[in-house]
Each structure stands twice: as structure tokens, then as C-alpha cells.
Amino acid sequence: MSFIEVKQISKTFRVAKKKSGLKEAFKSFLKREYLDIKAVDDISFSIEKGEIVGYIGPNGAGKSTTIKILSGILNPDSGECKIAGMTPWKERVKYVKKIGVVFGQKSQLWWDIPAEDTFDLLRDIYEIPEEEYLSTKNDLIEKLNLKDIINIPVRQLSLGQRMRCEIAASLLHSPEILFLDEPTIGLDAVSKQLVRDFIKKLNKEKQTTIILTTHDMSDITTLAKRIILIGKGKVLYDGSLKKLKNMYETETYISIKTKDSLNIKKKGIISKKKNKEGYDLVINTKLISISELLTVLSHRISIEDIEILEEPIDKMIVRLYEDYQI
Amino acid sequence: MKAYYTYFKLKFITGLQYRSAAWAGISTQFFFGFVYIMVYIAFYESGGKNIPMTLSETITYLWLNQALLALVNQFTRDEELFKMVREGTISYELARPKNLYFMWFFKVLGQKLAAVTLRFFPLIIVTSLLPEPYGLGLPVSFIGFIVFLLSLTIGSLLVTALTVLYPIVTLATMSEKGIVNLMITIADILSGIVVPIPFFPLFLQKISSVLPFQYISDLPFRIYVGNIQINSCILPIIIQFIWLILLIVIGNLLMKKNLKRVVVQGG
Numbered sequence: 001m002s003f004i005e006v007k008q009i010s011k012t013f014r015v016a017k018k019k020s021g022l023k024e025a026f027k028s029f030l031k032r033e034y035l036d037i038k039a040v041d042d043i044s045f046s047i048e049k050g051e052i053v054g055y056i057g058p059n060g061a062g063k064s065t066t067i068k069i070l071s072g073i074l075n076p077d078s079g080e081c082k083i084a085g086m087t088p089w090k091e092r093v094k095y096v097k098k099i100g101v102v103f104g105q106k107s108q109l110w111w112d113i114p115a116e117d118t119f120d121l122l123r124d125i126y127e128i129p130e131e132e133y134l135s136t137k138n139d140l141i142e143k144l145n146l147k148d149i150i151n152i153p154v155r156q157l158s159l160g161q162r163m164r165c166e167i168a169a170s171l172l173h174s175p176e177i178l179f180l181d182e183p184t185i186g187l188d189a190v191s192k193q194l195v196r197d198f199i200k201k202l203n204k205e206k207q208t209t210i211i212l213t214t215h216d217m218s219d220i221t222t223l224a225k226r227i228i229l230i231g232k233g234k235v236l237y238d239g240s241l242k243k244l245k246n247m248y249e250t251e252t253y254i255s256i257k258t259k260d261s262l263n264i265k266k267k268g269i270i271s272k273k274k275n276k277e278g279y280d281l282v283i284n285t286k287l288i289s290i291s292e293l294l295t296v297l298s299h300r301i302s303i304e305d306i307e308i309l310e311e312p313i314d315k316m317i318v319r320l321y322e323d324y325q326i
Numbered sequence: 327m328k329a330y331y332t333y334f335k336l337k338f339i340t341g342l343q344y345r346s347a348a349w350a351g352i353s354t355q356f357f358f359g360f361v362y363i364m365v366y367i368a369f370y371e372s373g374g375k376n377i378p379m380t381l382s383e384t385i386t387y388l389w390l391n392q393a394l395l396a397l398v399n400q401f402t403r404d405e406e407l408f409k410m411v412r413e414g415t416i417s418y419e420l421a422r423p424k425n426l427y428f429m430w431f432f433k434v435l436g437q438k439l440a441a442v443t444l445r446f447f448p449l450i451i452v453t454s455l456l457p458e459p460y461g462l463g464l465p466v467s468f469i470g471f472i473v474f475l476l477s478l479t480i481g482s483l484l485v486t487a488l489t490v491l492y493p494i495v496t497l498a499t500m501s502e503k504g505i506v507n508l509m510i511t512i513a514d515i516l517s518g519i520v521v522p523i524p525f526f527p528l529f530l531q532k533i534s535s536v537l538p539f540q541y542i543s544d545l546p547f548r549i550y551v552g553n554i555q556i557n558s559c560i561l562p563i564i565i566q567f568i569w570l571i572l573l574i575v576i577g578n579l580l581m582k583k584n585l586k587r588v589v590v591q592g593g
Contacts, residue, residue: 068417071417071421072420072421073417073420073421074588075586075587092420093423093424093425094423096420096421096422096423097423099421101417101418101421103417103418106413106414106415106417106418107415107418108415108418110336110340112340112343113336113339113340117336120332121329121332121333121336124328124329124331124332125329125332125422125423125424126422126423127328127329
């Protein structure tokens with residue numbers, strides 16, 4: 001049995017249906033219509049200890065709902081889930097001692113007081129022995145570079161500074177599993193990099209199992225070997241990022257600098273555009289390999305410079321969402 | 327237990343930061359205190375019959391009410407808890423290995439005690455220096471004062487248990503506007519902070535005697551002024567205590583029930 005075992009979990013939310021307009025507003029005052037939305041629909045997967053899993057999908061796909069079910073916050077309508085031998089929503093108080101959560105869009109730090117005071121509160125909540133607490137705290141302060149910001153009231157911190165404190169707050173009790181729900185949302189490049197490096201190190205050093213949701217694909221490429229893609233509440237893909245890339249990343253951009261004019265029609269060349277210095281080509285690497293194309297090209301024109309670009313992963317994800325119609 | 331104490335302490339310390347709010351509160355309370363007193367003096371002078379309390383009892387009651395208002399009222403709500411429910415920060419609270427009800431209970435208690443600590447002393451000092459009959463009188467007796475303190479302590483816990491109920495109900499309604507605000511208004515009136523309970527019409531007195539609200543502050547204040555005799559206050563204090571236990575149990579059960587179907591907003 002795996003460390004995290006999720007079996008056929010479903011959760012439906014009931015939403016009041018309201019049309020716009022005054023007349024409809026009066027109507028709904030007398031009679032409410034409801035709409036059942038399946039946020040999570042029959043989801044199953046398992047995760048081993050020490051894995052980093054990227055949980056991706058478009059907005060409203062059910063990512064956060066899954067995280068909330070797995071962290072014991074929400075009760076699912078049906079399905080089973082065993083994490084470290086416990087059912088999260090049934091043994092909530094015992095279970096949550098083993099996990100840490102970071103919700104990128106929410107804050108767990110007390111607004112009016114320095115982060116360190118919240119840390120002390122968490123020490124008492126999790127009943128962490130003083131010695132252990134101090135060593136974990138100092139370790140986190142060093143790794144997340146918190147020394148100068150930990151004594152400033154949280155309301156005066158920048159988003160990046162606050163997020164680093166949030167992550168530290170979630171790790172004070174050395175959890176075995178860490179749920180990160182959009183931890184890099186709104187952060188600048190430097191802060192993002194710092195957070196990513198830290199997560200990577202944490203996973204390596206402490207074997208912390210990490211489940212990460214994000215819309216930033218570079219989070220996934222730097223952190224997760226495995227991704228679970230969900231859409232409309234269902235699991236659409238579960239496997240390595242590499243395999244998904246092979247399946248999808250078939251478009252390559254080639255820009256050629258040349259003075260000659262190029263007349264080429266070949267299977268696999270999707271588009272050809274002339275620019276000031278040469279041509280931009282988009283090719284399908286499944287139909288024509290780059291070396292093949294280069295051989296053909298070098299016979300016809302003299303190439304001054306060439307640049308090859310892989311399809312950006314974000315674009316691949318867009319195509320992926322389109323293909324799955326989510 | 328230590329965690330709950332830390333919650334209380336943090337909330338108390340943060341609450342003490344709001345000094346300008348406290349000064350505003352103090353001046354409002356002086357103002358309202360004087361207005362009330364003028365109204366009651368006019369009322370007494372017009373020679374109404376069967377007035378249930380003497381003028382000096384009433385005035386002392388009113389000043390106690392103003393001095394302790396931050397503690398005994400239910401309308402200054404803990405905005406943080408409602409916001410937590412509205413915006414979904416409750417996720418974090420639920421990810422803690424502690425009983426959420428008591429985390430909230432001690433937060434509310436800490437906030438209430440901080441607010442009253444800032445407002446209490448200036449009001450007590452100034453009003454006890456006022457000339458007769460405008461000032462705050464002394465307690466009826468030394469024993470009366472001790473019983474008053476006991477009853478006020480239970481009353482503070484009782485009002486905390488009630489104040490915590492409102493965000494718990496909001497877990498189901500998703501917004502505190504509407505039913506929850508209506509509940510709070512009715513509860514405040516029935517607790518006697520607008521008009522002391524003895525001035526209520528008889529049928530309303532009967533209704534309110536079986537409800538928890540008048541046991542928050544009306545009972546301790548009337549013990550202080552001597553409107554309720556020491557030897558006849560044992561039963562009401564027992565009722566007060568029973569209500570406290572009952573409300574804590576109800577709060578816990580309701581929390582459990584509402585959390586099962588809670589919809590965490592946003593994100």
C-alpha cells in the first residue's frame with residue numbers, strides 16, 4: 001500500500017442559480033434554483049513517500065478542493081482515502097499533526113504581529129518541544145533567509161517576504177507531507193526561485209512528500225517529475241512530465257538568418273514566415289526531424305545563423321487543455 | 327491547554343494595541359451614560375408607580391453597564407472570525423490539531439477582555455467621583471461584591487460562548503448579514519444592556535428569565551446594587567452556570583455539524 005492512497009473520491013457543491021436582472025432577482029427571492037457542481041468526480045491516485053507531485057489543471061478544475069479533502073478540511077461525499085494509515089477527515093486532529101499546508105491565496109500569519117509571534121503560537125498548538133522548535137526554526141530562518149523580516153509586523157511585509165514566512169510557519173512541526181496550493185502566486189522571479197530551491201532541498205534532505213498545485217509551469221518543470229492533470233473534476237493524465245512532453249511537444253520553432261530566398265514545401269513544415277533577416281519556420285518534429293530539415297536547407301540556401309526553440313511548456317498546456325476540452 | 331492560553335494571550339496583546347478605538351469608545355460610553363441617566367431621572371421625577379429599582383440603583387447599574395459594555399455586549403463581533411468564514415482562511419484553522427471551538431472561544435475571550443481592560447478604569451474612576459445621584463455607587467456589601475465578581479466571571483464566559491455561536495452559525499449561512507445580525511440584536515436587547523430587565527413588561531421578563539441572555543450582565547449588576555438579595559441569588563447563579571455549560575456543548579455540536587457541510591470559500 002502506498003503512502004497516500006486516494007480511491008474514487010467525489011465532492012459536489014450546491015450553488016444557488018441566479019440569472020441577472022431585477023425580475024429574476026425577485027423570482028429567486030421566492031423560489032431558489034440550485035445547481036449541483038461536481039468539483040471532484042471519482043478521483044483516484046496513489047503517491048509514494050518522498051515524491052513531489054505537481055497537481056495541475058485550469059481554474060475551477062478541482063485542484064484546491066482535492067487539496068482540502070486530502071488535508072482533512074473538507075469531507076468528500078464518497079470515496080476513500082488513506083494517508084499515512086489515517087483517513088484525513090475522520091481523524092482530523094491526529095492527522096493534521098503530520099501535515100503542513102500552504103495556501104498561496106490565504107494567510108495563516110497574524111496580521112498585526114511579527115511572524116515570529118505566530119511561530120511561537122504554532123509551537124504551542126503543535127506542542128513542539130522547545131529544543132526541537134528552536135533548531136527547526138533556526139534552520140528555516142537560515143534557508144528561507146528570514147532573519148531580517150521575522151520581527152516586522154506581517155502587515156508591513158512584501159508578498160514575497162510574507163510567502164517565505166508562510167512556508168516556514170507550515171514547516172515548524174516538521175510535517176511528513178506538505179501541501180502547497182499555489183505557493184508562488186504573485187511572486188517575482190527571485191522569490192519564486194528561492195521558494196523552488198527551498199522546496200527541492202526540503203524534499204531531498206527530509207524526504208518530505210510534497211503535493212503542489214500551480215499555474216506556473218516552470219514550478220512544475222523545476223520541481224515535479226510526476227504530474228497529475230485534472231479537469232472538470234476528473235484525472236486526465238497521471239505520469240511523468242517527460243512522457244507528456246513527448247506526447248505533446250511536437251512543434252519546434254526555427255528561425256534562420258539568410259540573404260537567400262527560400263522556396264520550400266515539405267511534409268512537416270507547418271508554417272513559414274519571412275522576416276527582415278530571414279525566415280521563421282514552425283515544424284512538426286514527429287514528421288520531420290531537425291537534422292533532416294537542416295540537410296534540406298543547407299543544400300538550397302546559405303545559412304548565416306540559426307536559432308532553434310522548443311515549444312514553451314505553457315503553450316503545450318494550453319493545447320493539452322484544448323485537446324481534453326477543459 | 328497551553329495552546330488555548332497562547333491564543334488568548336496573543337489576542338489580548340493585539341487587542342491592547344487599539345488605543346484610539348478605546349478612547350473613542352470611552353467618550354461614547356460617557357455620552358450614552360449621561361443620556362440614559364437624564365432619561366431615567368426624568369422618568370423617576372414624573373412620579374411613576376411601582377418602579378422596580380431605586381434611582382441610585384439604576385444609575386449604578388447604568389454606569390456598570392457602560393464600563394463593562396465591551397465585555398458584555400454581543401454586537402461588537404470578532405470581525406476576524408467572520409472574515410475567516412467569508413474568505414476561507416478557515417482552511418488554516420482546520421489544519422491545526424486542536425479543537426476549533428475552543429480556539430475560537432479563547433480568541434473571543436481574549437479580544438473582549440482586552441477591549442474592556444482599556445475602557446474599564448477611566449469610566450469607573452470618573453463616574454465614582456461624580457456627585458450624587460449621578461455617580462457610580464458602592465456595592466451593596468462586601469459579600470455582595472464577592473458574589474458579583476463570581477457571577478460576572480461566569481457571565482463573561484457566558485457572553486463569550488454566545489458570541490462564538492454567531493460565526494459558527496455563519497458557517498452554514500455563509501454571511502453574517504441577515505439572520506445572524508438579527509439574532510445578535512435580539513440577544514443584546516434581552517440581555518438588558520439597552521433597558522435593565524426589571525423595567526421590562528412582565529411577560530417579557532418571564533420569557534427572558536428562561537433564556538440565557540439576562541444572565542450575562544443583568545444578574546451580576548443587580549447583585550452589585552442589591553436589587554437581588556444575596557440569599558436569593560443562588561438559584562440564578564446555578565442557572566447561569568448551567569447555561570454556560572449548555573451553550574458550550576451546543577456550540578461544539580453545532581460546529582461539528584456545520585463543519586461537515588462547510589464550503590470553504592475561494593481559491
